[in-house]
Each structure stands twice: as structure tokens, then as C-alpha cells.
Amino acid sequence: MKKFFLISILLTSFLIGNLLFAGGRFLLLTAYGKDYYKDSQTNLFWTGECEADKTWQQALIYCEELDYAGFTDWRLPNMNELANLINPNKYKPATDLPHTPSKWFWSSSSYAGPASYAWIVDFYNGNVDDDGKDVDGFVRCVR
Numbered sequence: 001m002k003k004f005f006l007i008s009i010l011l012t013s014f015l016i017g018n019l020l021f022a023g024g025r026f027l028l029l030t031a032y033g034k035d036y037y038k039d040s041q042t043n044l045f046w047t048g049e050c051e052a053d054k055t056w057q058q059a060l061i062y063c064e065e066l067d068y069a070g071f072t073d074w075r076l077p078n079m080n081e082l083a084n085l086i087n088p089n090k091y092k093p094a095t096d097l098p099h100t101p102s103k104w105f106w107s108s109s110s111y112a113g114p115a116s117y118a119w120i121v122d123f124y125n126g127n128v129d130d131d132g133k134d135v136d137g138f139v140r141c142v143r
Helices: 002-015 056-065 079-083
Strands: 020-022 026-031 034-039 045-047 051-054 104-110 117-122 127-132 137-139
Touching: 051 056, 056 104, 056 137, 079 104, 079 117, 104 137
Parallel strands: none
Antiparallel strands: 020 026, 026 034, 034 045, 051 137, 104 117, 117 127
16 A cells, blocks of 8 residues: 555656655756756756866857757856855765766856956865866856
């Protein structure tokens, strides 16, 4: 009986939108065969996939042009939004957001110093730093 009840709950959850919690803070959503996450702390939505090997300019364009899970209003997160994903109690990756590689990610925020630099967040160790906009990094879009 317990097994039947559990299967019923899981099936009902799947049928009403495939809503599952991922690590407590992030709610897994699926649309058009694509997973994305709602952050319960900020109400932002994050793509379920990351892209690699993008310069800062390429990252901006990639997110602006992204059609993902039925949405077209994705953008590159600013430094504060991206840094808010850091969990200081975690390492490799230093975040609870599922499917985040232990790599550094671009933010849309330009560095206050040289105009050729932008802020990055390193999910290997949770550091916030800057790097040259012509260097390849990882991208995760937000809406």
C-alpha cells in the first residue's frame, strides 16, 4: 500500500508539471523537454544546462538569443545574482544549484577597473574575481 501511495504521489507530481525539489532551495521545472530551476530565495529561474568556451561578449549574446524551455527572455546574470548561488559550506562545486560544474562563470557586470575585464564567479571554490573579457569561460543564463 505504501509503495502504491508513493508511486501515486510521484506520478501526480509529474503530471502537474514535473515539479521536484532539488536540494531544497531550487525547484526543478521542465518545459518542452528542458529542465530549469526556480531559486526559492530570489525567485529567479536558471537554465538547467551550462555552456562552455564563451568569451564575455559571446556569453551576453548567447543568453540574449536563447530560446530555452519555451522562454526567450533569458539574460546573463549580474555579479550579485551569480554570487548569490555560492554556498560557502560547499566545495567543488561551491553551490547547491544542480548540474553546475566546478568552473568559473561569466557575469554581465563589467569590472570597475579596466573596461576589458568583467566579474566572474568560480564555483570550484566559491571565489568572486575578475578576468579579461576575451577569455573563454562558462555560461548559465537567468530570467
